[in-house]
Amino acid sequence: MxxxxxxxxxxxxxxxxxxxxxxxxxxxxxxxxxxxxxxxxxxxxxxxxxxxxxxxxxxxxxxxxxxxxxxxxxxxxxxxxxxxCSSDDVLDAFNLIDEDGSGEVSHQEVAVAMQKADVGIPAEDIMYLLEEADLNNDGTISFSEFRSLIFGL
Known part of the structure; x- marks a missing residue:
């Protein structure tokens, strides 16, 4: 990993x-x-x-x-x-979503995790958020992109 x-x-x-x-x-x-x-x-x-x-x-x-x-x-x-980032919460969240340990998560993996967590965000809003987070448009979200999404950087 x-x-x-x-x-x-x-x-x-x-x-x-x-x-x-x-x-x-x-x-x-x-x-x-x-x-x-x-x-x-x-x-x-x-x-x-x-x-x-x-x-x-x-x-x-x-x-x-x-x-x-x-x-x-x-x-x-x-x-x-x-x-x-004084805690490992963001990394722990990323690793929970990154079930295969590849260091990247697909839009589908994130959407499923958010639905399981029942965050109350409509699926279309989740997909929009993921498209915005995928800065290099490669269809996956790297940890760097995930961190930027969480921290709003």
């Missing part, structure tokens, strides 16, 4: 984060200012008060220079992931 590290991003996820950071670094100075961060939140449809975004900004801006660089953002994300 493959080994997974719940507390770090995969290379693919790191590349995606770098892409998003660069996309919102409009002035291309390698740092996000508060207004750039607000645009990022808006584009992700995060509804937050300006005060909340400012508080988040100040928490992530560890060197207190009025900007958030990529390393600060990644350190914050890694801290959040470490807090969220």
């Amino acid at each position: 493959p080994e997974y590290n719940l507390c770090s991003l995969s290379e693919e996820e790191e590349t995606e984060m770098k892409h998003f950071f660069t996309k919102y670094d409009v002035d291309e100075n390698g740092m996000l200012e508060l207004d750039e961060l607000q645009k990022m939140f808006a584009n992700f449809n995060v509804i937050a008060l300006k005060e909340d975004i400012k508080a988040f900004f100040e928490r992530v801006d560890t060197d207190q220079d009025g900007t958030v660089d990529y390393d600060e953002l990644m350190a914050y994300i890694e801290q959040i992931m470490a807090e969220k």
Whole structure:
């Protein structure tokens, strides 16, 4: 069975984060200012008060220079992931669904598991969720994709 590290991003996820950071670094100075961060939140449809975004900004801006660089953002994300993944619950859930131990689960395996768990989500909504989670459209959900689905990364 493959080994997974719940507390770090995969290379693919790191590349995606770098892409998003660069996309919102409009002035291309390698740092996000508060207004750039607000645009990022808006584009992700995060509804937050300006005060909340400012508080988040100040928490992530560890060197207190009025900007958030990529390393600060990644350190914050890694801290959040470490807090969220301090237990093996997500890995245990994935392994329960991954009955054959392949390290990937089919859409059907996830749908059956969710129906058995009686989560109260209609089958068509489950299938939509799975299609969204299958980032590389290969018909299976890797642990990385599963983790992203659970953590909303």
